[in-house]
Amino acid sequence: MNQKNQWTPLIIAILFGTCIGLTTLLIQEKNKVAENSYAAPVEKAAPSVVNIYTQVQAKNTPLQDNPLKDHSHLQTVNLGSGVIVSKNGFILTNHHVIQNAQRIVVGLHDERQIEAKLIGSDPSTDLAVLKIDEPNLTPIKLGSSHAISVGDKTLAIGNPFGIGQTVTSGIISAKGRNSIGLNTYENFIQTDAAINPGNSGGALINLQGELIGISSAIYSSSGGSQGIGFATPIDDAVQVMHDLIKHGRVVRAYLGMDAKKITSTMAKSLALPVEHGLIVSEITKESPADKAGIEIGDIIVKINNATSDNPFKTRNLIASMKPGTTISLLGYRGRQSYQANIKLETQPAMQSIDY
Structure with a gap:
């Protein structure tokens, strides 16, 4: 065997080892970036979170015979959020977001605006289901609120103060909060992710981009976030949603x-x-x-x-x-x-x- 052939296996081994080393370094660097960024779960979930604008009859203005054609008698009074949970356009939100609304408009992530139909609402859990008939919707992936633990990292996506879609981060602070006095039936997830007015009905997600809760309320003396926010667990919300779709009310x-x-x-x-x-x-x-x-x-x-x-x-x-x-x-x-x-x-x- 000549000298050149003797060195060939060694050169191949060195090149192979170098490739493995570079690949390992790239994977480690990618994991390091992922640990310091929430971009991946937000990219998955954000297109499923919508803005909700509700309108009621303006004072001293008579209701028109055909309000769908003439909205001049309506005034926008409430801004909130919602989450698309199915390809055929069902949206979960809060009852208080759409309460007493004559018209509900949903603003999608891609800036489309569609009038929504109210399927049903449940004041006892402060949940409501809307429906929009629109193609190319992006439903969120549902997680399990039973699988979460206190201390897990979480993200809240919503439309605080009507300024546009916003993401905040925190942890699961507590589970099973049930004596807050907000609803008749309470089983809240507590989080310190900032939840402000307008976040109501928005998404609480895990780091896989899965929906684990519907942001519902804040515990605050000032009206702003003070590190205590509450969300309805998605397992509970889905049960309410199924009843509202099937019966128009929750059967208990x-x-x-x-x-x-x-x-x-x-x-x-x-x-x-x-x-x-x-x-x-x-x-x-x-x-x-x-x-x-x-x-x-x-x-x-x-x-x-x-x-x-x-x-x-x-x-x-x-x-x-x-x-x-x-x-x-x-x-x-x-x-x-x-x-x-x-x-x-x-x-x-x-x-x-x-x-």
Whole structure:
């Protein structure tokens, strides 16, 4: 073998090693850029987030016979956001964004503006579904709010103050916030990503660009972001959306009672047989609870063998069940325990009792 042929394998090995080294460096540099940038998830999700403009009848102006042709009697009163969740044009937003609107206009990421139809809204969760008939829409990829953890990085995309689409970053600060007093049914994701007026109905996404929540509200004394924002988990929002599309309203089960949390102080002062549970404070006539013989002053300690000591979680649990479901309830009347099987019914449209 001549000298040239002897060096050929070595040269090939050196070149191969160099290529591997350069490839590794490029991958490391790309990963480093990705770690310091949210551009990739924003690029995926931003085209799915829309601006929403609502109009109501101007004061002292009579409503026209054909308002779709003449909008001179309308005035723009609200700016918000929404998220395209299907190719056929369904959009998730907040109920308060479109409340009392005579006309709803959706502004797409590519600057198209389309009049939207209201499919339905649910004040109890502050969610609403709109529909636009338009080609070439970009629906967002749905994530799972059950898969998120406190401390996960998150991004909020919306239209704060009507200035245009804006992205803010933060983390998941808490899950399952349910005693804020904003909605009847609360199960909020809390985030410190800046959420301001106009962000309502916008997207809360993970770093894969997937929708994990619908931005709903801020906790603020000034009206601006103070690092405490709330979003409805996407798993909850999708259930509401399906009901609104199918029925025009959300179909919930109910017991027909209201109850308060028992505290240690209350248990001692009233000499209650237990220190934890719910004490029934109101019963709706002819409701499932009334038919089962539940009375004001009864103490509820378990539902379906799960401890019941949080009125908000219990309310959400009952509402998440289908009408016709039978639940097992363990309670006390005085110092005597009892067990009751109760068949849940459909919550009346104007039902004001919590459960």
